[in-house]
Amino acid sequence: MIEDTSLEVFLNELASKTPTPGGGSAAAIMGGMGAALVAMVCNLTINKKAYEAVDAEMRDILQRAEVLREQLTGMMRQDIEAFDRVMSAYGLPRETEAEKAVRSQAIQSALKDATEVPLACARASAEIIALSRVVAEKGNKNVVSDAGVAVVAAYAALKSSALSVRVNTGALSDVSFATQSITELDVILDGADTAMREIYQEVVHRL
Amino acid sequence: MIEDTSLEVFLNELASKTPTPGGGSAAAIMGGMGAALVAMVCNLTINKKAYEAVDAEMRDILQRAEVLREQLTGMMRQDIEAFDRVMSAYGLPRETEAEKAVRSQAIQSALKDATEVPLACARASAEIIALSRVVAEKGNKNVVSDAGVAVVAAYAALKSSALSVRVNTGALSDVSFATQSITELDVILDGADTAMREIYQEVVHRL
Numbered sequence: 177m178i179e180d181t182s183l184e185v186f187l188n189e190l191a192s193k194t195p196t197p198g199g200g201s202a203a204a205i206m207g208g209m210g211a212a213l214v215a216m217v218c219n220l221t222i223n224k225k226a227y228e229a230v231d232a233e234m235r236d237i238l239q240r241a242e243v244l245r246e247q248l249t250g251m252m253r254q255d256i257e258a259f260d261r262v263m264s265a266y267g268l269p270r271e272t273e274a275e276k277a278v279r280s281q282a283i284q285s286a287l288k289d290a291t292e293v294p295l296a297c298a299r300a301s302a303e304i305i306a307l308s309r310v311v312a313e314k315g316n317k318n319v320v321s322d323a324g325v326a327v328v329a330a331y332a333a334l335k336s337s338a339l340s341v342r343v344n345t346g347a348l349s350d351v352s353f354a355t356q357s358i359t360e361l362d363v364i365l366d367g368a369d370t371a372m373r374e375i376y377q378e379v380v381h382r383l
Numbered sequence: 384m385i386e387d388t389s390l391e392v393f394l395n396e397l398a399s400k401t402p403t404p405g406g407g408s409a410a411a412i413m414g415g416m417g418a419a420l421v422a423m424v425c426n427l428t429i430n431k432k433a434y435e436a437v438d439a440e441m442r443d444i445l446q447r448a449e450v451l452r453e454q455l456t457g458m459m460r461q462d463i464e465a466f467d468r469v470m471s472a473y474g475l476p477r478e479t480e481a482e483k484a485v486r487s488q489a490i491q492s493a494l495k496d497a498t499e500v501p502l503a504c505a506r507a508s509a510e511i512i513a514l515s516r517v518v519a520e521k522g523n524k525n526v527v528s529d530a531g532v533a534v535v536a537a538y539a540a541l542k543s544s545a546l547s548v549r550v551n552t553g554a555l556s557d558v559s560f561a562t563q564s565i566t567e568l569d570v571i572l573d574g575a576d577t578a579m580r581e582i583y584q585e586v587v588h589r590l
Binding site: 178179180181182183184186187188190191192193198199202203205206208209211212213215216219220241242245249252319321322324325326328329331332335336339340342343346376379380383 | 385386387388389390391393394395397398399400405406409410412413415416418419420422423426427448449452456459526528529531532533535536538539542543546547549550553583586587590
């Protein structure tokens with residue numbers, strides 16, 4: 177399983193011409209790193225006298241960041257599985273009309289999964305950006321730069337998964353599903369650029 | 384060694400309250416992912432009839448991306464080593480004047496290394512952004528979204544390592560070294576936001 181792969185082997189596989197792991201898994205890992213760094217800042221803020229006033233808030237954020245990190249870790253694998261299913265579907269026989277129909281349905285069904293995984297990654301990443309704002313503003317000042325890395329990592333994950341959603345919805349024949357996905361994506365993306373810049377600036381300000 | 388750590392264990396360690404691995408290693412990995420994805424697009428463009436005109440250029444970019452990826456993989460470890468050296472130096476005894484002098488010198492020397500590693504990461508990441516522009520514009524259209532992930536990953540690596548450079552130069556007493564580092568960093572950062580946006584737009588356009 178991909179989560180058991182070493183960092184070096186993962187990078188080797190990412191660079192190779194094999195289609196997976198690709199950008200989708202990279203997006204999930206960047207989101208996972210964002211969540212992990214939000215958690216790290218919380219862990220280094222909780223139980224500290226100087227940050228007593230935000231202790232409860234940091235505990236809540238830690239709990240949420242850890243849930244998101246677990247989801248994103250799962251998405252590294254789900255992205256590969258969804259992509260492989262799309263590829264297998266494209267490889268189905270298409271000699272007869274019946275085969276063509278089966279193949280087409282298999283492709284469309286696989287593409288829906290391959291849309292839902294990056295959309296979930298985008299959703300989780302946007303939430304990590306929101307959490308990183310709170311830890312950047314209120315977390316332990318000594319590790320505020322880690323909050324800054326969290327926000328740019330989550331932003332990169334969001335922008336990356338947005339590309340996967342666009343690619344896969346582009347090949348969908350279910351226009352209503354595709355439109356709904358793109359509409360949700362646009363809502364998630366709205367304001368993300370500004371949020372990233374603002375949070376990063378707050379971090380630089382508190383360095 | 385960190386490069387042999389599994390993705391899941393790495394994320395666990397990143398989230399924990401232990402100071403390393405932290406944002407510096409995350410930056411190096413994001414840069415490494417950017418380099419790997421540039422290489423992936425090159426690998427899927429080389430030897431293709433439709434991309435014959437850019438074959439030589441893609442081979443050159445592949446070679447350079449692989450050198451940068453190797454450097455960035457090394458930086459995951461170097462960042463941890465440099466950070467640990469800073470921490471050890473701060474832990475030196477400071478009872479006598481002689482001890483204070485030794486400790487202060489050790490801290491300053493360690494901080495210089497801890498500045499040079501993220502500065503090298505920023506330099507490499509900026510170069511990956513430049514390479515990602517070429518693969519986004521001329522690489523295999525079928526994997527153009529991976530070029531898009533490459534650019535946002537490299538951008539996240541650049542912005543992350545910039546924070547580490549600022550943190551560590553802030554504690555340096557060698558003002559000339561600190562100023563020189565920040566001046567180089569500012570040159571590297573100049574235009575990075577615009578480049579990232581332009582390359583990402585080019586990717587969306589070619590999807």
